[in-house]
Amino acid sequence: MSLVVDLVRRVDLQLDRLQLSTCVPLSPRILGSQSTFEGDAPGAGIGQAPIASESSRISELQRLIKLLSTSSSSPLLKATKVERILYQARCSKQMVDGVSSDYEVELEWLLIGKAAVQTYGLILTTLLKQNLPLSNDIWYWDEVLGSHSYTALYSIQTSPLRLWHWSSEVYRNARRRLNYQQSRLEAATGETGRSSWSLIERWRQFYGLVKGSIQDRSIADVQRRVISSFALSRTEASRKRAGLKKLREMSAAVLGILMNESLRFGEDDEDSVVARGERGGVSAVIYQEEWKSVIEKSIILMETVLQKVASVDVGVTDFEGIVFASLENNSELVGRGAVPENATLTSRSTILSERLRRILQVHIPSYIASSKSLESEYGRPSRLVRYWLPVTVLLLSSSTILRIIVGRKEAIVMWIRELGRTVLDFWTNWVVDPIKKVIGTIHHDEDSELALMSRRSLEGDRESLERMVVDYAVDHPPIATGDGIAKLTSQLSESDITDIRSKVREGDLTPVLMAYERDLRSPLMGTIRGDLVRTLLIQIQKTKVDVEVAVGGIDALLKSQELVFGFVGLTPGLLVCLGAFRWMSRIFGIHKGPKKGKHQGKMLRALRNIDRTLVASSSSNNGMLSYKEHGLLLYEVDLLRKLARQIMPGEINREFVEEVDDLVDIRTGVGKQLRVIERIRWAFAKWLV
Structure with a gap:
């Protein structure tokens, strides 16, 4: 309320x-x-x-x-x-x-x-509604007077008006002189002067009067109007700001x-x-x-x-x-x-x-x-005055712009089509697809799971390694059992094979390494027999299995953090979309939703204005505000209440309204009102910063 x-x-x-x-x-x-x-x-x-x-x-x-x-x-x-x-x-x-x-x-x-x-409420509402436009216009003139660039821009914007007023003044002066001469001619001749003059004579007479009216204005006056337009603009802006205040x-x-x-x-x-x-x-x-x-x-x-x-x-x-x-x-x-x-x-x-x-x-x-x-x-000039220059430039260059558009119609259409396709692909590939993957991850969809290798790859390579080692051990029993070369005709039992398989699963390739070390003593003979090459290939297979085990650990780590990676992939697309939306909102002025930061800044400025009003109040009224100061206080308090209703929760807003009501009560005196301001600042600092 x-x-x-x-x-x-x-x-x-x-x-x-x-x-x-x-x-x-x-x-x-x-x-x-x-x-x-x-x-x-x-x-x-x-x-x-x-x-x-x-x-x-x-x-x-x-x-x-x-x-x-x-x-x-x-x-x-x-x-x-x-x-x-x-x-x-x-x-x-x-x-x-x-x-x-x-x-x-x-x-x-x-x-x-x-x-x-009811009439009382209508009058107060009318007075409070008038405050915001006046404050905005005062701020506009402060901006014009506070910057030489803005003053020069205002001078350019209002130059047609000054030229029009000067021309109107010259015309009225010439018109007044022409009427005076006609009245004197009528008094002298006894007939209407206008009927005795031809159209050309009347035009020559009027042109001469206009020229004389311009010449009557001294050179210094003309120079003052042309050269000192900057100073005239500042004087005019200062006068209008004073009127608004x-x-x-x-x-x-x-x-x-x-x-x-x-x-x-x-x-x-x-x-x-x-x-x-x-x-x-x-x-x-x-x-x-x-x-x-x-x-x-x-x-x-x-x-x-x-x-x-x-x-x-x-x-x-x-x-x-x-x-x-x-x-x-x-x-x-x-x-x-x-x-x-x-x-x-x-x-x-x-x-x-x-x-x-x-x-x-x-x-x-x-x-x-x-x-x-x-x-x-x-108040500030109308939009026609403020924007006549860009509008004029746009109108004068409209034919050139139209000719460029018509000449490059196909290229422009292609650019628009490519832009639309790019935006659509970006939306699909960087927003829609990542969202689908995140949803699939949440639902444990197997098709969406991250994987660096196939699920059966490690098991197949490990079984292949076991078979290769067992086959080598069967072909070379003395080396597998550690009995040396004496028992070339002995065979491995099932228990020996099982023991070899268990050792291979644990990464123990002792039989193969022993054979590899033996063949390195005579590499030429080992190569001719093929044992050296065979043991070397088994070790390569072992290296492959070790690499797949390591990759499997990384794969498990990725799967445990799959949701995090999904959101990381979704974040760039969302950030780009959010930035584009905010940019378009600023361009077209379609801001929606709470503007908490902006409202907080306005509330701080309103509190500052209230504090300035209370501190600067005259002490001749028994420590109470005058009617004007009370009205200025009410302007800021009404703005405070409107902003607080948009950014504060219900219970906090009710407490804030209680404090504001104490602030409005001028019967308590300026000293207590200043203490209320301090209480508002520390009690509601969370919603003011």
Whole structure:
């Protein structure tokens, strides 16, 4: 919820409590559909409506009051709807004959009060919405004045306007001289000078006057306008920035006046309000007059400030004096000894209803129109002025660009086709396929498993090695059994063969190595017999098996980290896609989702502006902020609440709103407000950095 919504709901709730505290018997039709107040039982303090409430007038007022009451879905109504409700109440009043009952008068005042609350919310919303465009325009002029490059660019952008104003001035001067000569000729000849001149003569006369008007401007003036355009641009930018700051200060002063002086019923505590209303007798009647006087004063104040605000010629201090002087001089203002004798409650409510309708129909639209007019006068130049140069260059070169496009149509089409194919292949090969592999790895898909060799390769080579060693041992039993050459005819038993197989599985090739060492003594004879070559080939097979065992270990390691490698392969494609998407988002301005970092920067700047406002506040107001300073504070607080709602969790946001409400309360003084700023900084540092 925004600052205005919370304020409107609080004032509307307070108005309901005030009405209940005066023991006015409101009908359950009015309050039955609204939420019961905290600590109240359903129907507590609500008396039964009198018999007259069954009349059409009272039923209509009850229905209109219900429409004006705040709800969770639409706490703030549109200006047209509020004005229509006031008009319906006026029409129903005109249709009723006779004197209004006390109960009907109270209902009319309650309707006026709720309409005033809605109008109050609409005015505050309008003032707060105006802050952001003004701040952006002020920032634009600060940027122009803070850089010579931007100042030169602004000078180039506005050069056609300056040339147009100069030409218009020359034309008006020549036109004025031509009319003066024609009037003198008419006075001398007694006939119309225009009819006595031919078209060529009139053109020569006008051309001579234009030339003379230009010559009348001194050379120094022409040089000042041409050569010193940079200085003129800086002067113009400074003047417009000052105007915008003045307009922002005026709006802030209005906001501060309305927040401090409008709809302030004195006591916010419900028990205190009810206790005052239950005094009974004359005290209760006086209390009723007090809150009605507050409503009337608030309506007059809203009308007055809207009439006086849209101007930058009056200072803030003078504006405040004019507003309060006009408020005091208003003859309809209710105060002690200021009530006209013939002013009844019914006539006062009728007058206030008309004032509210005038505020909604005339003053608010007039203020919006005048504010927009001042913003267009002092704000940044229009887009046509800022971008006329690139647009002009684009238009002048459009024929050349079109000729290039037509001449290279086939090449451009091919580039577009190749670009599309490249993007599609990148998406398929580097994004889709890696994602499929990662999913297959998660599901233990055998087709997606990483492998450096086939699954049966190591087993086959190991069995082949065993057969080669066993065959060699069978062919050379003495070497296999270690008995030497004496037993050339002995054969190996099954146990010997089994023992050899087990040793080979463990990597022991002793029989083969012994034969290899023997044959190395006489390599020529070993080569002729073939034993040396045979043992050498067996050792090569052993080396192959050892290599496959090592590769198998690496393969097992890769399989254990297959998911990691899958994500590593997917990461480049995702990073490229993310970078391309962010680049296109910046180009086309289609940012979506929370911009936490940007919002945090804005919140820090808002806190800085609040701190500057509090530190720079004048000490002449008993340690409290002035109306202008309070308005500037409210501008930044409203921005803080909007940004906090987007980046803070629900519970943290509610705590932040509590701190911000303490910050807005100027009755505590500047010192306590500065301490609240410090508490916000350390308590919510996680969401501000």
